[in-house]
Amino acid sequence: MSESDSAAARAIELPFPYLLFLGDVEDKGHAKTAFGLRDWVPEKCVAELALPAAQVSTGLPAMRPAEAKAHGARSLVIGVAASGGAIKPGWMPSLIEALEAGLDLVSGMHSRMADIPLLVETAQRLGRKLIDIRVPPANLPVGTGLKRSGRRLLTVGTDCALGKKYTALALARGIAARGVACDFRATGQTGIMIAGGGMPMDAVVADFEAGAAEVLSPAAADDHWDVIEGQGLLFHPSFAAVSLGLLHGSQPDVIVVCHEPGRHRMLGSEDFATPSIEEAIELNLRLGSRTNPTIRCGGVSLNTSELSADEAEAMIAAESKRLGLPVADPVRGGAAFERLVDCCLS
Amino acid sequence: MSESDSAAARAIELPFPYLLFLGDVEDKGHAKTAFGLRDWVPEKCVAELALPAAQVSTGLPAMRPAEAKAHGARSLVIGVAASGGAIKPGWMPSLIEALEAGLDLVSGMHSRMADIPLLVETAQRLGRKLIDIRVPPANLPVGTGLKRSGRRLLTVGTDCALGKKYTALALARGIAARGVACDFRATGQTGIMIAGGGMPMDAVVADFEAGAAEVLSPAAADDHWDVIEGQGLLFHPSFAAVSLGLLHGSQPDVIVVCHEPGRHRMLGSEDFATPSIEEAIELNLRLGSRTNPTIRCGGVSLNTSELSADEAEAMIAAESKRLGLPVADPVRGGAAFERLVDCCLS
Numbered sequence: 196m197s198e199s200d201s202a203a204a205r206a207i208e209l210p211f212p213y214l215l216f217l218g219d220v221e222d223k224g225h226a227k228t229a230f231g232l233r234d235w236v237p238e239k240c241v242a243e244l245a246l247p248a249a250q251v252s253t254g255l256p257a258m259r260p261a262e263a264k265a266h267g268a269r270s271l272v273i274g275v276a277a278s279g280g281a282i283k284p285g286w287m288p289s290l291i292e293a294l295e296a297g298l299d300l301v302s303g304m305h306s307r308m309a310d311i312p313l314l315v316e317t318a319q320r321l322g323r324k325l326i327d328i329r330v331p332p333a334n335l336p337v338g339t340g341l342k343r344s345g346r347r348l349l350t351v352g353t354d355c356a357l358g359k360k361y362t363a364l365a366l367a368r369g370i371a372a373r374g375v376a377c378d379f380r381a382t383g384q385t386g387i388m389i390a391g392g393g394m395p396m397d398a399v400v401a402d403f404e405a406g407a408a409e410v411l412s413p414a415a416a417d418d419h420w421d422v423i424e425g426q427g428l429l430f431h432p433s434f435a436a437v438s439l440g441l442l443h444g445s446q447p448d449v450i451v452v453c454h455e456p457g458r459h460r461m462l463g464s465e466d467f468a469t470p471s472i473e474e475a476i477e478l479n480l481r482l483g484s485r486t487n488p489t490i491r492c493g494g495v496s497l498n499t500s501e502l503s504a505d506e507a508e509a510m511i512a513a514e515s516k517r518l519g520l521p522v523a524d525p526v527r528g529g530a531a532f533e534r535l536v537d538c539c540l541s
Numbered sequence: 542m543s544e545s546d547s548a549a550a551r552a553i554e555l556p557f558p559y560l561l562f563l564g565d566v567e568d569k570g571h572a573k574t575a576f577g578l579r580d581w582v583p584e585k586c587v588a589e590l591a592l593p594a595a596q597v598s599t600g601l602p603a604m605r606p607a608e609a610k611a612h613g614a615r616s617l618v619i620g621v622a623a624s625g626g627a628i629k630p631g632w633m634p635s636l637i638e639a640l641e642a643g644l645d646l647v648s649g650m651h652s653r654m655a656d657i658p659l660l661v662e663t664a665q666r667l668g669r670k671l672i673d674i675r676v677p678p679a680n681l682p683v684g685t686g687l688k689r690s691g692r693r694l695l696t697v698g699t700d701c702a703l704g705k706k707y708t709a710l711a712l713a714r715g716i717a718a719r720g721v722a723c724d725f726r727a728t729g730q731t732g733i734m735i736a737g738g739g740m741p742m743d744a745v746v747a748d749f750e751a752g753a754a755e756v757l758s759p760a761a762a763d764d765h766w767d768v769i770e771g772q773g774l775l776f777h778p779s780f781a782a783v784s785l786g787l788l789h790g791s792q793p794d795v796i797v798v799c800h801e802p803g804r805h806r807m808l809g810s811e812d813f814a815t816p817s818i819e820e821a822i823e824l825n826l827r828l829g830s831r832t833n834p835t836i837r838c839g840g841v842s843l844n845t846s847e848l849s850a851d852e853a854e855a856m857i858a859a860e861s862k863r864l865g866l867p868v869a870d871p872v873r874g875g876a877a878f879e880r881l882v883d884c885c886l887s
Contacts, residue, residue, distance in 0.1 A: 340778020
């Protein structure tokens with residue numbers, strides 16, 4: 196097992212506000228990052244920049260990099276996905292223009308900007324940063340498991356891709372709305388851009404997984420809450436290592452279990468059944484108690500996007516009664532969601 | 542979560558037999574790798590090479606690289622540890638001489654040979670390989686969790702550093718001695734050198750942890766056994782991610798729990814109690830059943846190195862009775878160990 200090279204590692208920090216780069220994107224599906232940023236953090240988005248071939252707009256003002264810089268932008272975010280995860284050659288003039296205008300570049304693409312010599316040379320010459328958010332910080336420490344001050348909430352799931360990020364964002368807003376000091380702690384690419392920082396937990400070397408989670412949610416004031424975006428699930432045959440390291444390192448006081456009714460087989464792993472809500476609660480509490488013996492479940496977040504409003508309301512009420520816990524769909528909000536926030540903070 | 546770039550990844554393979562390089566080592570403690578190789582796989586060791594300042598010998602014949610090559614050696618293994626994990630400048634002439642003699646270089650040091658330009662240039666010029674065994678293979682796939690043919694045994698533990706590697710090696714020998722086809726699958730640096738290959742599980746990116754374990758123990762004949770070296774433990778506040786990915790990806794039919802009597806606090810994490818043998822059995826079977834529903838415990842390996850022969854015998858008998866399972870110390874062997882092998886194969 197590894198030893199730490201340094202205790203000085205910090206989570207990724209992004210220079211915002213952003214200029215959203217759309218490239219030559221032809222449909223909204225490939226510009227999910229740009230639209231997610233516009234919807235979740237409009238205050239972090241100054242403008243958009245698209246090539247003439249682009250078919251999509253976020254509705255933000257169109258600006259060249261120099262104009263965006265004059266309006267306060269500090270970085271250009273590549274807000275589109277290209278097939279294969281590569282940075283397209285046709286995007287390069289815009290990226291160089293952004294560096295020359297004094298903006299840093301932020302990318303969540305699979306291919307790394309650090310591997311493109313022209314970008315590296317230009318950024319070095321101009322003193323600008325290339326931030327590949329799939330690359331974890333250097334010198335991550337091994338986890339200690341020791342209790343830190345501050346309070347923590349982790350969203351966990353019964354499958355991938357059913358609302359752990361959305362739930363964490365909504366809970367962080369709900370907690371902050373009560374006047375309680377609170378930070379959303381992002382663990383995936385989109386979440387990191389929304390938060391303006393975070394830790395790409397799936398890209399961390401396994402020996403440092405718990406340590407990376409400890410860095411992400413450092414010691415804080417006793418009444419401060421970190422709301423941490425979950426990744427994967429403990430039951431996942433491919434990604435459970437990520438989930439367990441995140442659980443141990445986050446040492447949450449409270450978990451909220453995210454579930455989509457009717458999802459019986461695991462997304463992308465259809466040979467495996469999804470666990471029940473009760474199984475997910477029980478296993479997360481059991482394993483999480485290793486680093487936080489007082490861990491408890493604050494409630495359940497139901498993704499009812501496939502249901503009508505009436506169906507959703509009925510299911511939320513029935514599940515809450517069945518489980519004896521607050522249940523809410525954060526997208527629908529309402530009194531049920533307020534009860535969920537109450538229970539998390541209680 | 543990540544997607545695979547390629548399904549062609551393979552475990553590390555080392556070119557053996559070896560020339561063991563001792564450098565200028567002054568004590569046996571810093572030459573553990575060389576002595577481990579001599580003891581475990583003398584058939585893989587041709588000779589040793591030491592600098593004049595060295596104070597230690599493995600007892601193998603001393604040869605220059607060219608002579609070792611003529612005697613069949615295919616690689617020079619750095620069999621010593623230097624403080625800080627670095628390759629010392631004084632070693633370089635010997636390493637260059639080995640490359641020029643036609644040997645590849647194998648290192649388990651923290652500092653990478655791939656980061657030393659003179660070694661890289663010399664190896665490229667001569668068509669030789671530099672194998673840093675702390676560096677995982679490229680293009681590891683995401684795990685699938687799907688059942689593979691062949692049978693698998695994983696050693697697991699109630700703490701780190703109490704005999705998981707030794708137990709796996711001994712069980713692999715015991716199984717092979719019955720005429721059953723069997724491979725030892727190494728997951729740590731020393732084990733990889735002993736086996737002549739393997740997977741450095743602690744250095745794999747977390748998203749690929751289970752996939753790396755799947756690559757390490759590929760589909761095999763129905764009556765073939767892979768005996769897989771465990772890493773860490775599911776209860777470890779720092780390293781549990783490694784252990785869970787290895788458990789899921791190995792999909793073991795049988796686990797053997799390794800334990801040291803009297804070890805009540807975790808090594809290097811003294812704030813945490815070690816789990817009991819029963820807790821380790823139960824949690825490994827529960828989580829392992831996700832990828833192998835027929836997983837079972839084959840027995841317990843006790844590290845009785847702190848006990849006298851009589852004390853060890855009494856404790857082994859008492860623990861076997863208490864747990865209702867075969868219990869043995871593989872270092873002591875004997876009938877108890879044969880019963881453990883029997884139960885694993887049954």
